[in-house]
Amino acid sequence: MAEIQQQASGGGKGGKKRAKKMSTKIDMTPMVDLAFLLLTFFMLTTTFSKPTVMQVTMPVKEKDNKDPTVLKASDAFTVLLGENNKIYYYEGLLDATTKPELKLSSYDANGIRKTLLDRRRVNPGTVVLIKPDDKSKYKNMVDILDEMNITDQKKYALVPISKADEDLIKSSGL
Amino acid sequence: MVDLAFLLVTFFMLTTKFAPEEAVVVDTPSSTSELRLPESHVITIAVDKDKRVFFGMDDDEIKADLLKQVGAKYGVSFTAAQVQAFRGVASSFGTPIEKLPALLNLDSEQRKSYKQEGIPSDSLNNQLIEWIVTAQSLSRKQFSKPAYIAIKGDGDADVPTVKKVISLMQDKNINRFNLITDLETKPVAGK
Numbered sequence: 017m018a019e020i021q022q023q024a025s026g027g028g029k030g031g032k033k034r035a036k037k038m039s040t041k042i043d044m045t046p047m048v049d050l051a052f053l054l055l056t057f058f059m060l061t062t063t064f065s066k067p068t069v070m071q072v073t074m075p076v077k078e079k080d081n082k083d084p085t086v087l088k089a090s091d092a093f094t095v096l097l098g099e100n101n102k103i104y105y106y107e108g109l110l111d112a113t114t115k116p117e118l119k120l121s122s123y124d125a126n127g128i129r130k131t132l133l134d135r136r137r138v139n140p141g142t143v144v145l146i147k148p149d150d151k152s153k154y155k156n157m158v159d160i161l162d163e164m165n166i167t168d169q170k171k172y173a174l175v176p177i178s179k180a181d182e183d184l185i186k187s188s189g190l
Numbered sequence: 191m192v193d194l195a196f197l198l199v200t201f202f203m204l205t206t207k208f209a210p211e212e213a214v215v216v217d218t219p220s221s222t223s224e225l226r227l228p229e230s231h232v233i234t235i236a237v238d239k240d241k242r243v244f245f246g247m248d249d250d251e252i253k254a255d256l257l258k259q260v261g262a263k264y265g266v267s268f269t270a271a272q273v274q275a276f277r278g279v280a281s282s283f284g285t286p287i288e289k290l291p292a293l294l295n296l297d298s299e300q301r302k303s304y305k306q307e308g309i310p311s312d313s314l315n316n317q318l319i320e321w322i323v324t325a326q327s328l329s330r331k332q333f334s335k336p337a338y339i340a341i342k343g344d345g346d347a348d349v350p351t352v353k354k355v356i357s358l359m360q361d362k363n364i365n366r367f368n369l370i371t372d373l374e375t376k377p378v379a380g381k
Binding site: 044048051052054055058059061067068069070071072073074075076097148149150151152153154155156157158159161162165166176 | 192195196218225227360365371373
């Protein structure tokens, strides 16, 4: 690539000696090499995109919660996140007198998402209560929050799991 | 072609921003959210799968003040060299304040192999919230807006730790969080 300018063989005519013309060609190879090296370096080290975030706004913690929001049992839909990536749900509220039927679901498209959409078609005012078990993974929590975004469920709340809910999971044997 | 190469070199040189040193490997879960994390004024709280909590802050302007203020609260003082070293460490660290001077004395190679135990965040010794509140108030003073709080949890992190961090901040009236996730394509909701 690097060219060596051949000395023009001395003319035989022996005319006037002219100032020898310098070649205008510069060898660019090393510079181009360097350019590509830098290009590769910056391309590989650059951070392509910022990670995405999911916004969560939690309610303001009341110092003394005298009258918490009362939720109608007919609007309530509870999702329980269990260990080993299990997910359960029941409709209505759990209290001393009524014991709703617990059902096992899954995180895929035909699981909880379908249930949620069906439920919303019946009752558009559904409020989803998400109760992550202490043994559930953070991934599960993100997944279910994501599910809320996908199904466009506006009203949902992250609620600490109660003893009764844990017992319900245990006794159901699912 | 060479012109193009140089154009690209210039482009990458100007746009590149070196990824900050992460003290902990966190494998974030994915979500369909398309919101991007802002470039600056971000406080990152990382939770790894061993329940360790890490704190990170990216604004160079307030790092020195942050270190001094939190140090003063716990009666730990830092030398000028340590404050300087904190600039590199502040993007993510997880040591209790008592052990921070020791971490800052190490050089960057040794720091990588140093086992960080996580910032204490229990009710007896709650240094995490101290870092957050101080960083938040400094950010308010410096940039006249509060920092953006991002929680970077590992997919295998347990819920109680993440919830504890969230409820700590709720106690301090910080109610807006951002969970850092990877992008996944949005499935079509419906039939």
